[in-house]
Amino acid sequence: MSEKNYDIIVIGAGCGGLTAAAFAAKEGKKVLLLERHNSPGGFSSSFVRGRFEFDVSLHELCRFSNEAGLGELRILFDYLGISNKIQWTSIPEAFRLISRSYDGRKIDVAMPFGVEDFINAMEQYVPDSKESMTRLFKLGDEIEEATEYFAANETKMSFTELRHIMKKYGNFVKTAPYSVNEVLDALSVPKKAQEIFNAYWMYLGVDCDRLSFTHYISMVNSYVKLGAYVPTLRSHALSMALAGVIEDNNGEIRYNTHVSRILFTDGKASGVILKNGEKITCNHIIANCSPTTVYSKMMKKGDVPLSAIKRTNARTFGARGACVYLGLNRSPEELGIKNYSYFITDTSDTASQFALMKSIDTNTAQATVCLNIANPDCSPAGTTILCMTTLYTDNCWADITPEGYFEEKDLLAARLISKFEDATGITIHKYIEEIEVATPVTFARYTNTPQGVIYGYLGDDWDSIIPRFMTEELDCDTPGLRFCGGWGTQLSGVNSAVASGRNAAFATLGDISEERSEQNEQ
Amino acid sequence: MNNKIKVRSTLNDIRNFTNIPELRKGVIQEAPETPINGNFTVNSIANFLHPSVQYLKVKQVAEINRSTRAYILEPDAAHGTAKLAYYRPGQWISVTLNIGNAVVTRPYTLCASPLRSVEDEYMLIVSKKPDGFASHYIINNWKKGTEVVASAPMGNFYYQPLRDSKNVVAVCDNQGFTPFLSMAEAIADKSLNMDLTLIYSARKQAEAIMSQRFDELSENTPNFRIIYVFSDEHVFKCERGFVTKSLIEKYAPFTKYSLFVCGSNTLYNRLIPQISELKLENKYIRFGLNGQINTPEALSDFPQESIGKTFLCKVIKDGSLISTVPCSATESLLVALEREGIKAPSLCRSGECGFCRAKLLKGNVFIPHGVDNRRLADSSHGIIHPCCSYPMSDMTLVIN
Ligand SMILES: Cc1cc2nc3c(=O)[nH]c(=O)nc-3n(C[C@H](O)[C@H](O)[C@H](O)COP(=O)(O)OP(=O)(O)OC[C@H]3O[C@@H](n4cnc5c(N)ncnc54)[C@H](O)[C@@H]3O)c2cc1C
Ligand code: FES
Numbered sequence: 001m002s003e004k005n006y007d008i009i010v011i012g013a014g015c016g017g018l019t020a021a022a023f024a025a026k027e028g029k030k031v032l033l034l035e036r037h038n039s040p041g042g043f044s045s046s047f048v049r050g051r052f053e054f055d056v057s058l059h060e061l062c063r064f065s066n067e068a069g070l071g072e073l074r075i076l077f078d079y080l081g082i083s084n085k086i087q088w089t090s091i092p093e094a095f096r097l098i099s100r101s102y103d104g105r106k107i108d109v110a111m112p113f114g115v116e117d118f119i120n121a122m123e124q125y126v127p128d129s130k131e132s133m134t135r136l137f138k139l140g141d142e143i144e145e146a147t148e149y150f151a152a153n154e155t156k157m158s159f160t161e162l163r164h165i166m167k168k169y170g171n172f173v174k175t176a177p178y179s180v181n182e183v184l185d186a187l188s189v190p191k192k193a194q195e196i197f198n199a200y201w202m203y204l205g206v207d208c209d210r211l212s213f214t215h216y217i218s219m220v221n222s223y224v225k226l227g228a229y230v231p232t233l234r235s236h237a238l239s240m241a242l243a244g245v246i247e248d249n250n251g252e253i254r255y256n257t258h259v260s261r262i263l264f265t266d267g268k269a270s271g272v273i274l275k276n277g278e279k280i281t282c283n284h285i286i287a288n289c290s291p292t293t294v295y296s297k298m299m300k301k302g303d304v305p306l307s308a309i310k311r312t313n314a315r316t317f318g319a320r321g322a323c324v325y326l327g328l329n330r331s332p333e334e335l336g337i338k339n340y341s342y343f344i345t346d347t348s349d350t351a352s353q354f355a356l357m358k359s360i361d362t363n364t365a366q367a368t369v370c371l372n373i374a375n376p377d378c379s380p381a382g383t384t385i386l387c388m389t390t391l392y393t394d395n396c397w398a399d400i401t402p403e404g405y406f407e408e409k410d411l412l413a414a415r416l417i418s419k420f421e422d423a424t425g426i427t428i429h430k431y432i433e434e435i436e437v438a439t440p441v442t443f444a445r446y447t448n449t450p451q452g453v454i455y456g457y458l459g460d461d462w463d464s465i466i467p468r469f470m471t472e473e474l475d476c477d478t479p480g481l482r483f484c485g486g487w488g489t490q491l492s493g494v495n496s497a498v499a500s501g502r503n504a505a506f507a508t509l510g511d512i513s514e515e516r517s518e519q520n521e522q
Numbered sequence: 523m524n525n526k527i528k529v530r531s532t533l534n535d536i537r538n539f540t541n542i543p544e545l546r547k548g549v550i551q552e553a554p555e556t557p558i559n560g561n562f563t564v565n566s567i568a569n570f571l572h573p574s575v576q577y578l579k580v581k582q583v584a585e586i587n588r589s590t591r592a593y594i595l596e597p598d599a600a601h602g603t604a605k606l607a608y609y610r611p612g613q614w615i616s617v618t619l620n621i622g623n624a625v626v627t628r629p630y631t632l633c634a635s636p637l638r639s640v641e642d643e644y645m646l647i648v649s650k651k652p653d654g655f656a657s658h659y660i661i662n663n664w665k666k667g668t669e670v671v672a673s674a675p676m677g678n679f680y681y682q683p684l685r686d687s688k689n690v691v692a693v694c695d696n697q698g699f700t701p702f703l704s705m706a707e708a709i710a711d712k713s714l715n716m717d718l719t720l721i722y723s724a725r726k727q728a729e730a731i732m733s734q735r736f737d738e739l740s741e742n743t744p745n746f747r748i749i750y751v752f753s754d755e756h757v758f759k760c761e762r763g764f765v766t767k768s769l770i771e772k773y774a775p776f777t778k779y780s781l782f783v784c785g786s787n788t789l790y791n792r793l794i795p796q797i798s799e800l801k802l803e804n805k806y807i808r809f810g811l812n813g814q815i816n817t818p819e820a821l822s823d824f825p826q827e828s829i830g831k832t833f834l835c836k837v838i839k840d841g842s843l844i845s846t847v848p849c850s851a852t853e854s855l856l857v858a859l860e861r862e863g864i865k866a867p868s869l870c871r872s873g874e875c876g877f878c879r880a881k882l883l884k885g886n887v888f889i890p891h892g893v894d895n896r897r898l899a900d901s902s903h904g905i906i907h908p909c910c911s912y913p914m915s916d917m918t919l920v921i922n
Contacts, residue, residue, distance in 0.1 A: 038867065038879050038922050039900075047876075048895045049678065051804075139527065166536070171527045177538035178529050186529040237899035244903070252841050255922040256867060296560025306555060314553035320564070329805050398563035402570050402608040403640060403713075413684055432685045433805035444568040451564040467546040474547065 005281045006032045008508060009272055011259045012288025014042025014447065015494050016485025018242035019501025020286045020508075022080055025251030027509055032280065033246060034272070036258040041239030042288070042447050042485075043454065044494060049434040051380050052327035054387060056438070057454070058235040059203070059341060059369050060091050060228035062219055063495050071226050073495055076502060082241040089375040091228040094118065096339040097199040098423040099348040101192060107348055109196055110339060113227045122193055129193035136187055136197070139171055140221030143214055146172035150469070172214070176466050180208035180216045195348035202343060202367045203493060205319035205391050205455040207350035212464035215491070232375060235494070262287075262294065262481065264303040269480030284511060286504045288485040290450050292317075307477045315463060318455030318492065319357070319391035320440035324413045327434030328384040332372045335384060336426045340373040342366070344423045358394040360412065364419035366390050386428065388416045395451050397440040409437040455493075456486035465491055482508055571608060571674070576615070577601035578644065578670040589650035590731055591661055592633070596642050598669060606639040609675030611704035611714055612810075615644070616673040616869040621659045623863045628656045629813070629870055631700035632675060635707035635714075647700055649731065673869055679784065679810045681705065681716045686780040687806060691773060692720045693765050693793060696731045698785030698810055703732055710743040717745045719773050723765050723789060725754040749773055765789075767796045784810030811872040818912050819852050821890050828852075828888070828914055836918040837864060838883070855880075855887065855908035855919065866908065866921050873910035882906050885917020 010021040013035035021033040039045065043057040063072040068083065077083040094111040101107050109125050111118055115137050123130040146169035166173055175183045180201075184194045198208045200220055208216070231237040246253055258275035262285060265271075271281035287294050292312055295304045328335065345353050345365045356362045368388040371378045379385045390412075400408050417429050440452020457463060468475070468489045475489065476482065486492035488500035529535050577598040584592040597603040614631045634645040651657045664670070679701055681690060692702050699722060708714035724730040730750060740748040750760040751769065761769060770781070781802060783793060790812065797807060815821070819829050828851040835847045835858060849858035856878055859866040869877040873893035882904045893910040894901075908919070 038877060046897050046899070048897060053898055135527075162540070173539045174526075174528055174532065174535035177535065177542055182529055187527065231899075233898040233902065236897050237902075240899045240903045240905075254840055292558060293560065296558040301557070304558075307550070309555055309558055310553040311550045312558045313556065314550045329803060395563055398567065400567060402567065403636075405567070405571060405608070406610055410683055417684070429684065431805070433803075435682060435685045440564050441568045441571065444562070444565040445572045448565070450562040452568075462545050462549045467542050470543045471546050474550070 005283070006030050007282065007512065008032075008284045008286060009034065009280065009282040010286045010288065011262075011272065012042065012485065013037075013040040013239075013243070013253065013255075014288045014485050015044045015239070015242070015497040016488060016501040016504070017042075017286065017288030018239060018246070019076075019080075019498045020288070020484050020505040021251055021253075021501075022242050022245040022249070023502050023505035024286075024508065025246050025249035026080065027505070028249075029509070029512070031246065031251040032282070033251065033253045034257045034259050034274075035253065035255050036448065037446065038255045039236075039239070040243040040253070040255075041236055043443070044235040044239045046234035046236040047436070049325070049436055050327060051383065052385055052434050053234060053378075054325040054327075054385060054436065055230070055234040055236075055371070056323070057321075057389075058230055058494060059367060059389070060223075060230055061494055062222040062226065062228055064229045065226045066090065066229075071222065073498060076498060080242070080245050082238075082245060085244070086237050086241050087232040088229045089232045091230065091340055091374050093340060094223060095199055095341045095343055097196055097343045097348075099195070099199075099343070099345040101195055101348055107195060111196065111199075113224055115224055118224045122196060125196065126190050126193040129190050132187050132189040133193060133197075136184070136189060136217070137221065137224070139175065139187070140217045142169065143172050143175070143217055144221060145169065147214070147218060176212075176214045178213050179461060180211045180213045183213040183217075198348070198350055199343045201350050202345075202365070202389075202391060204459060204491065205393075206459045206464075207354040209351045210461045211350075212459060212461070212466055215459065215465045230371075230374065232378075238494075260298065262298045262303075264300070264480075267303075267479055269478070283480065283515075284508045285481045286501075286508060287481060287483050288501075289448065290453075290456070290487040291483055292450055293448070294481075294483075303478075305477045307474070311474065311477075316458040316460060317451055317453045318458040319393055320395070320397065320452040321438075321443055321454035322390050322392065322412060322440060323438040324388040324416050325434075325436045325438070326384075326386040326388070326417075326428065326432055327379065328386060328428055328431040329382070329433040330384060330431045331382050332370060332384050334382075335428060335431065337370045337373065337384065337386070337424075340370055342368040342370075342420070342424065344368065344419060354393050357391050358396065360392070360396045360408070363390055363392060364415050366416050366419065368420060383433070384431075388420065390416060391454075392440060397452060400441070405441065409439055412439065413437045454486070456488070456491060459491045465489070476507075480511075570605065573603070573607055573674050576607060576672045576674060577603040578606075578672055580664050580666055580668040580670065581643070583665060586647065586731055587728075589661070591648055591664070593646045593648065593664060595644040595646065595670060595672075601669070606642060606644055607674050608639055609636050610680040611636060611708040612680035612701040613675040613677045615646075615675055618671045619656055619659060621656065624860050625863055625865050626656055626860045627868045627871065628660075629676075629811070629872075631704065633700050633703045633707075635704065635711050637708070637711050637713045647703070647732065649696070676869055676875060677811070678874075679782070679808065681714065683715070685805065686716075686808070687778045688715075689717045689775045689777060689779040690719070690782055691770060691775075691779050692718060692782040693723065693770070693785070693789070694720065694783070695723045695785035695789045696729055698783075698789065698812075699732060699736075701784050701810055702782075703735065706736065706739045706743065706746045706748075709746045710739050717775075718747075719775075720746070720748045721751060721765055721770065721773060722748060723751045723753070723785070726752055727755065727757050727760070765793060765796065767799045770796070770800060778806070780806045780808065782808050782810070785812075787812060811870055811874055814854055814857070814871045814909055815890055815893070817852065818888065818890060823891055824912075825888060825914065828912075833885075833913045834916045835859075835885070835913060838918065838920045839922070849913045851888075851913055853912070855906075855911050855913060858913070859908065859921070864921070868909050871909045873907050876900075876907060878907050878909045879905055880908050880922065881920040882911075883918040883920060885919075886914040887911035887917070888914050
């Protein structure tokens, strides 16, 4: 075999690809990670404008804790040895929600972390919600235990096993098929409490009529119980730390390297061809890019299994993203900004909001973060970093002409800024010292993500995390090729991308040892 | 455990749970077998606005003065560039040049109105720099038909309506007029909505490059006007001397205004104390990039003991040692690599864009204060920007 044959080639150094490569390298595999950009991280990155350094994407991490061994992400980072190499900033509270209730009244609530505090705050805003909210968080704990069980045990769904599962995790089983709203109704959570509880939906980009209850409650439960964290030096610090694990374990990373094709030999992935024509061979590939891109652009037609074509055609793209990054020349105190995370929407009915996000003109919804509230030293004294993120649920940015693009960007920024000002009563437009606007076009440019999608495939009811897990084998129909990251099995976000990277690495390690034992048998 | 929860009925809930895999299989089974649509319309716009490379051809050369040429560039369809990328007035492209053994890049401002790019034309104005290198090569070699490899438009020195005052007072010299020419052209053809007052500083009238065009624009464009300041001669209707606080105030509007400055280091050094007296908020002052620092030893924080020293830099790319390069303490690492013919990535050459990003495995560099725009996590992981890093010891560098 030539010197350049790798056990595993990972395509794309987003959080998923970095994690997959880190695990595989740590297990002693010969790993090559290829990234078209000049630095690691994909969306998990940062950039500098004037006196400010902005995080591209990260609002907050969940399943993480200050304490070693607590939270899925923390455990994973402990294993990779990076928890203590990264400086962490803890997020002080859950969120501030400003929206409109079903009865037309304004919603303006600030929710704390901590289950008891969260429930008490809810009771204050929505009297008589306490009992159902308490049940809800208890259910959250049960679901956490259940998902741990499922993650640790391969289930065959035999009758005896089902009986065991029903006995121990009955409430998980009975709520797993349903959407957030279906379960909240069943638990008799008052409508107004539902509106507040659903605020985090923008992190997943699926309205609560379709969003998997199991997925949502796991996320919210973790936030409220463990709190949230961000790397103090922005998410780029996380990406650099993950890249460091790969390098320390003799893995190779090549930046500015664009993979254009995936090669197959005898129906199994066997290498890649780079944009410059160079060919590199390997035994396994983990792709951090979208399956749609891989199947439509990077593989020969005949190499794509029919099942992969159908699966890809069945799926819809998740939300496209846009961000406005603001460096303001006043302190948060001077401006009157008190909260870290603002969810600002036109309606608390998530399905209606989802529909408003189909077009550029009607969309002013935002998840806005003021980093200084968590980390007062993130920008020079007397200044503030404020980042606004919005989602589009259609390809509306494809209708822009190149000549009109810059103006459209400025209009988008103006719209989000004035919505923020209206909702909070805080003036910011006079204090803009630096501004950068990222649209779906920008994200398409930097990460090559199709249509500027930031959340992978839509976690629709039939394609949410539980169905994806229960039919995992369906998605592994292309021998030698696995996927990770936001387009992988666990949906999007740093937490999911990292977890899917680990899973893809272990699955591939499993493939390798299976092949080895097959070879030994022969 | 919670008392038993049910959503519909216990039986239904269990049935729906066990049915989850079938549900997903069913939807996939129903999906069409048609080829997967890989036509990503948003990505097409992204590629159009930010192509990874632009292949251009010189369409026309005009002599502006003895050492300055204007180049009209057009897309080189034969090499794959069908349309030119659109840009914001003030942005620039980086051109790659093979000069002898060296492979170098240089940034040049797009001087025309962006509307002309829709008509398949970019314009660059290149002035020979005394003691320069690439600028001489361009002026001596580029002619009609010359093929030019360039980047997409880049840069953050443009008018941003949400940040800047609509009234902009700009100061330039003949090394920094180009962004303002593009702005003035765009104001004239109404593709840019701002009010620009340009104060153009030169020693003599004859040295103010493109003054004829600026005069025409000033005469015919209500939102643009130009004022010249000559240090070495009296000219009718022009100011005499240097750009000072009171001169800026004389031409600045009474309302709020933004101050844009672009030009040589001499201009910056002279202007900075004057500007600080204007008591403008930080957000109203913006400087154009001034390129690589060729004489770092003139900076007050430069380690004087290193002057005259030469070091060796081991260069690693794609996992292997590709070269050992001699490098002088007073020349940027990027230039040292380029001299050896190493294709090292770079765009702005000013420390800003981060495109040259490389990892310093061993050794030390000097990074001038004020051009260190590295990300925090980069600085703490030994990443440097070779375009503004000066060798202070032997070293090992990993480039992309
Ligand atoms: C954002 C921006 C926009 C700009 N726009 C314009 C514009 O519109 N018009 C314009 O005229 N200029 C513009 N410039 C300046 C331009 O990019 C060049 O710096 C200028 O033309 C001078 O280039 P030069 O190579 O002649 O000289 P320099 O780059 O200043 O100096 C020569 C350099 O070449 C190195 N060198 C010498 N010999 C060799 C060799 N054999 N191999 C490799 N390297 C060698 C030297 O060490 C030295 O570093 C702009 C600069 C920036 C940053
Ligand atoms: S080339 Fe832009 S930072 Fe070095």
